[in-house]
Amino acid sequence: MPGVTFDRAATFYDATRGYAPGVAERIHEAVRAYVGATSETRFLEIGVGTGRIALPFIQADDDYTGVDLSNAMLDVLRAKIRQSPGAASNRYALYQADVMALPFPAATFDVVLAVHIMHLVDDRQQTIREARRVLKPGGVFISAADGPEDHEDEEIPARQVRMRWLEILEEMQVSTSTARSGWITDEIVVGDLQQLGAQTEVVHLAPYHRTPVSARQMANLIEARMFSSDWETSEADHAEATRRLEQWLAATFDDPTELYDMRGDFIAVAGRWG
Numbered sequence: 232m233p234g235v236t237f238d239r240a241a242t243f244y245d246a247t248r249g250y251a252p253g254v255a256e257r258i259h260e261a262v263r264a265y266v267g268a269t270s271e272t273r274f275l276e277i278g279v280g281t282g283r284i285a286l287p288f289i290q291a292d293d294d295y296t297g298v299d300l301s302n303a304m305l306d307v308l309r310a311k312i313r314q315s316p317g318a319a320s321n322r323y324a325l326y327q328a329d330v331m332a333l334p335f336p337a338a339t340f341d342v343v344l345a346v347h348i349m350h351l352v353d354d355r356q357q358t359i360r361e362a363r364r365v366l367k368p369g370g371v372f373i374s375a376a377d378g379p380e381d382h383e384d385e386e387i388p389a390r391q392v393r394m395r396w397l398e399i400l401e402e403m404q405v406s407t408s409t410a411r412s413g414w415i416t417d418e419i420v421v422g423d424l425q426q427l428g429a430q431t432e433v434v435h436l437a438p439y440h441r442t443p444v445s446a447r448q449m450a451n452l453i454e455a456r457m458f459s460s461d462w463e464t465s466e467a468d469h470a471e472a473t474r475r476l477e478q479w480l481a482a483t484f485d486d487p488t489e490l491y492d493m494r495g496d497f498i499a500v501a502g503r504w505g
């Protein structure tokens with residue numbers, strides 16, 4: 232498998248990474264402004280998933296192509312497009328394909344977007360090489376990790392739960408896919424791009440907040456294996472880690488159901504080739 236397919240996550244993905252209302256629209260506007268988009272600008276999103284980023288582009292009739300390994304994720308996006316008011320656009324296209332071997336000729340797109348996918352692909356450099364190949368001269372590659380480094384507040388209970396879970400797995404010497412590959416920070420992507428001869432820039436595109444979440448809800452998501460880093464853990468290890476997390480949760484929070492906003496900045500790493 233050339234990456235981590237999200238087939239099993241299609242029905243719950245939006246519950247784990249959903250933005251609060253209006254945030255995706257703000258990101259859409261910020262990306263368009265950053266690249267100086269016109270109605271002719273051709274966008275490609277690699278690892279488009281359920282369209283968390285793509286939907287406002289498609290609804291605004293931008294020229295938007297999405298690629299994903301998982302047809303189940305694409306089906307969720309197709310359903311959202313069908314339900315969108317007035318979304319009769321024929322300026323979008325969705326393909327089931329590997330981002331490391333894109334089914335497009337060279338110099339097809341003006342912008343390639345990669346959001347929360349660089350930690351999942353088998354070969355980041357090959358992914359970037361493919362993005363570069365399909366970019367027109369002067370085009371821009373934009374990667375956004377949309378991960379922990381975007382958040383301002385390390386003490387949000389949901390984040391503490393996630394960090395405690397990773398610590399428990401480490402204490403139990405359970406190796407997760409995230410532990411094996413490590414989280415791919417913006418700095419690492421900048422390094423990859425520079426190695427491949429790109430000029431890079433890191434830009435804070437838009438403030439965002441996620442759907443408010445409590446410590447209890449985050450524990451539920453983790454325990455139901457809704458994060459890809461837990462998909463390979465054995466049943467026995469997962470059960471023991473869950474028991475330890477529950478013990479910690481009860482000892483740590485007076486009210487684990489209290490809801491907190493997760494705020495941060497949508498940070499983009501941009502790469503351009505001369």
Ligand SMILES: C[S@@+](CC[C@H](N)C(=O)[O-])C[C@H]1O[C@@H](n2cnc3c(N)ncnc32)[C@H](O)[C@@H]1O
Binds near residue numbers: 234
């Ligand atoms: C975490 S989701 C991100 C989806 C979307 N970009 C977002 O920000 O909501 C990652 C997506 O990348 C897809 N993926 C992982 N490896 C891939 C590969 N090699 N080729 C195509 N898609 C891949 C997964 O199936 C999944 O839908």
